[in-house]
Amino acid sequence: MLSPSRARSASRQRGHVLPEDTGEPDYRFTLANERTFLAWIRSSLSLLAAGIAVVQLIPAFPLPGVRTVTGGLLVVLAVLCAGNGVLRWHRVEYAMRRDGALPPQRAPWVLAVGLAVLALVALVLVVLKGVGG
Amino acid sequence: MTGQGAVPAPGPGGLQAERTRLAWCRTSLSVLANAALLAVREIVAAGPDAAAAPIAVALVIAVATIVVGRVRAKALRRSPLPAHLAPTRAVPLIGWSVAALAVLSGGVLLL
Numbered sequence A: 001m002l003s004p005s006r007a008r009s010a011s012r013q014r015g016h017v018l019p020e021d022t023g024e025p026d027y028r029f030t031l032a033n034e035r036t037f038l039a040w041i042r043s044s045l046s047l048l049a050a051g052i053a054v055v056q057l058i059p060a061f062p063l064p065g066v067r068t069v070t071g072g073l074l075v076v077l078a079v080l081c082a083g084n085g086v087l088r089w090h091r092v093e094y095a096m097r098r099d100g101a102l103p104p105q106r107a108p109w110v111l112a113v114g115l116a117v118l119a120l121v122a123l124v125l126v127v128l129k130g131v132g133g
Numbered sequence B: 001m002t003g004q005g006a007v008p009a010p011g012p013g014g015l016q017a018e019r020t021r022l023a024w025c026r027t028s029l030s031v032l033a034n035a036a037l038l039a040v041r042e043i044v045a046a047g048p049d050a051a052a053a054p055i056a057v058a059l060v061i062a063v064a065t066i067v068v069g070r071v072r073a074k075a076l077r078r079s080p081l082p083a084h085l086a087p088t089r090a091v092p093l094i095g096w097s098v099a100a101l102a103v104l105s106g107g108v109l110l111l
Helices: A004-013 A027-056 A066-097 A107-132 B016-045 B052-077 B090-110
Strands: none
Touching: A027 A066, A027 B016, A027 B090, A066 A107, A066 B090, B016 B052, B016 B090, B052 B090
């Protein structure tokens, strides 16, 4: 998650400067970047839909507060996905226009940890349901 | 994988324009699905309340996504393609709107 200016100074330290804007990249890369952005947006919308469904559609959980926490986590992940989609699109666009390497990203890890936590919560709820009848 | 007798190379376009158009289409459908989900409570509650705001925002984003998708599809049908192809305005517009929709929905549903 390097910002453009930090990415430039980092490459300068390695002894070469990212060249200035080299113009339009191959149109296939531009469109692939656009579709990747849209995929992040759809991930965000899916997480939001799951959050809405948890809060207002499914019956109450056996534990109080779990509904709010689960729905809240899903909505937070949705916001992160949408924001990351925009920022990532800008960074990739910046790198592609300068023939630079694509910036590394941490967002998939955050998403994976969030979803793993949600899966564990679901596991606990399923077990509780099974034990309690 | 790329030895003799392998799958022939795809065409020059790789159906780029069509895939991008369909990606916009899927995205607008996702926004509409969220609007419908948000409306479920509104229908059950039978009466205007705070939940109407996220529904309205979701519908506006859905229309915006459909419009942007159509504009993109039109731009990608041109030959030769426009010199500046990257959607520099559409990406922040749609992206931050979806983030705002999530914040608003979360606020209305959880607070």
